[in-house]
Amino acid sequence: MLRFTEDNRVLEEECYRAILVGLQRNRDISYSMQELRGLAEAASVEVIGEAVQSLEKPNTATLVGSGKVLELAEMAKHMEADMVVFNDELTGMQLRNLEDAIGVRIIDRTILILDIFASRATSAEGKLQVELAQLQYRMPRLTGFGKSLSRLGGGIGTRGPGEKKLETDRRHIERRMDDIRAELARVRTNRSVQRSRREKADIPVVALVGYTNSGKSALMNRLLALSDKEEKSVCERDMLFATLDTQQRSIRLDSGHEFILVDTVGFVSRLPHGMVEAFKATLSEVRYADLLLHVVDASYEDNQFQIDVTNRVLEEIGAGDKEKLTVFNKMDIADGLTVPESGERNLFLSAKTGEGIEELVGEIEERVFDTETVRLLIPYDRGDLSSYLCDKTNVISMEYRETGTEFLTELSSADHQRLKEYEFTK
Numbered sequence: 001m002l003r004f005t006e007d008n009r010v011l012e013e014e015c016y017r018a019i020l021v022g023l024q025r026n027r028d029i030s031y032s033m034q035e036l037r038g039l040a041e042a043a044s045v046e047v048i049g050e051a052v053q054s055l056e057k058p059n060t061a062t063l064v065g066s067g068k069v070l071e072l073a074e075m076a077k078h079m080e081a082d083m084v085v086f087n088d089e090l091t092g093m094q095l096r097n098l099e100d101a102i103g104v105r106i107i108d109r110t111i112l113i114l115d116i117f118a119s120r121a122t123s124a125e126g127k128l129q130v131e132l133a134q135l136q137y138r139m140p141r142l143t144g145f146g147k148s149l150s151r152l153g154g155g156i157g158t159r160g161p162g163e164k165k166l167e168t169d170r171r172h173i174e175r176r177m178d179d180i181r182a183e184l185a186r187v188r189t190n191r192s193v194q195r196s197r198r199e200k201a202d203i204p205v206v207a208l209v210g211y212t213n214s215g216k217s218a219l220m221n222r223l224l225a226l227s228d229k230e231e232k233s234v235c236e237r238d239m240l241f242a243t244l245d246t247q248q249r250s251i252r253l254d255s256g257h258e259f260i261l262v263d264t265v266g267f268v269s270r271l272p273h274g275m276v277e278a279f280k281a282t283l284s285e286v287r288y289a290d291l292l293l294h295v296v297d298a299s300y301e302d303n304q305f306q307i308d309v310t311n312r313v314l315e316e317i318g319a320g321d322k323e324k325l326t327v328f329n330k331m332d333i334a335d336g337l338t339v340p341e342s343g344e345r346n347l348f349l350s351a352k353t354g355e356g357i358e359e360l361v362g363e364i365e366e367r368v369f370d371t372e373t374v375r376l377l378i379p380y381d382r383g384d385l386s387s388y389l390c391d392k393t394n395v396i397s398m399e400y401r402e403t404g405t406e407f408l409t410e411l412s413s414a415d416h417q418r419l420k421e422y423e424f425t426k
């Protein structure tokens with residue numbers, strides 16, 4: 001019998017035997033299925049079979065066609081599976097129908113991702129965010145479970161048979177969601193206080209972003225080893241979502257320049273919507289960073305897909321137009337890498353062997369610490385920019401003109417790029 005925790009997590013000490021199911025529409029899903037397998041493994045689920053159905057239009061009642069449902073029921077029985085994992089997000093009705101027809105626990109990609117996050121989150125904020133995303137997932141599916149409940153026992157979203165009970169559950173969940181939002185707001189105020197303290201200290205921030213398992217944490221450790229500051233290394237592991245909470249370390253380069261390096265949670269395709277929302281807060285550090293290092297697994301064949309997903313998530317969290325370097329990592333095991341023309345600056349290195357790290361450091365020095373003397377005319381309605389220049393840059397002279405304030409100041413290349421439209425020469 002399967003067992004789940006109160007908050008719908010698969011109990012980790014047990015290993016489940018699962019069949020994966022994917023629906024193939026127009027696009028090839030072999031990559032997506034491979035990733036689903038990785039997700040299942042990350043949630044301690046043993047994959048014992050896989051089935052893909054090509055179908056233009058998903059079936060409203062059961063997602064896959066009725067013939068496939070029968071086949072899955074056979075497969076599950078024959079292979080003694082205790083779970084079927086669907087690659088697509090299922091509606092409440094589909095979950096119930098499939099569970100009734102196949103007779104084992106049905107979960108989808110979203111529940112799997114939420115489960116991994118739930119079992120790995122360690123910070124107070126991370127835990128709250130995951131719980132909120134789980135409740136958001138459960139809310140519209142409360143009515144979705146029928147007679148199969150009693151047979152399968154409690155578990156993922158299975159509560160709430162009677163209407164009255166349903167109503168109580170719904171109210172209970174809403175209350176809990178309100179509490180979590182309030183708690184999150186409190187936690188986040190704390191963080192923004194920390195950030196403004198740091199900004200006053202004027203230490204630049206560099207953030208590592210990228211697909212899960214691309215080697216962000218490994219690169220962070222490599223850079224930490226270069227630094228003469230004593231800072232703890234971060235966890236790197238060959239597993240999806242090894243890092244869940246944003247980690248920060250202070251790094252001092254040989255030149256004496258110091259910056260904060262931020263390691264972040266990895267991205268994955270089709271992140272559950274609630275998680276994107278949760279990410280926005282966790283990744284606020286990324287929005288305030290001076291430079292992003294987009295880490296790409298160069299040994300992975302379809303890295304363009306992962307690059308696209310990362311760029312899309314960056315857009316969604318409001319960091320799409322940040323100064324960015326694309327770092328192709330794992331060059332020690334990458335053969336036949338083809339790099340698409342993107343117009344962005346690419347670097348090639350290996351966090352493992354250290355090859356290419358010097359170039360990266362040189363690039364960070366140049367982008368974050370090199371300054372140029374620039375003349376700017378800031379219009380009077382951009383007081384925000386004027387105060388930024390006064391607080392953050394080394395202003396050489398400042399004069400009030402008819403149309404705005406004229407600054408002669410030293411800018412990093414990132415700021416220079418950003419403020420280009422205000423630049424003029426005498």
Ligand SMILES: Nc1nc2c(ncn2[C@@H]2O[C@H](COP(=O)(O)OP(=O)(O)OP(=O)(O)O)[C@@H](O)[C@H]2O)c(=O)[nH]1
Pocket residue numbers: 210211212213214215216217218219235236237238239240241242243244264265266267329330331332333349350351352353
């Ligand atoms: N061969 C090789 N392996 C690497 C390299 N960099 C990282 N790895 C391995 O790749 C795996 C993932 O590395 P992590 O640093 O944990 O990846 P991450 O991007 O932080 O992953 P998440 O935290 O899950 O998003 C680990 O097993 C690393 O040892 C590299 O340059 N070469």
Ligand SMILES: [Mg+2]
Pocket residue numbers: 216217218235236242243263264
């Ligand atoms: Mg990591």
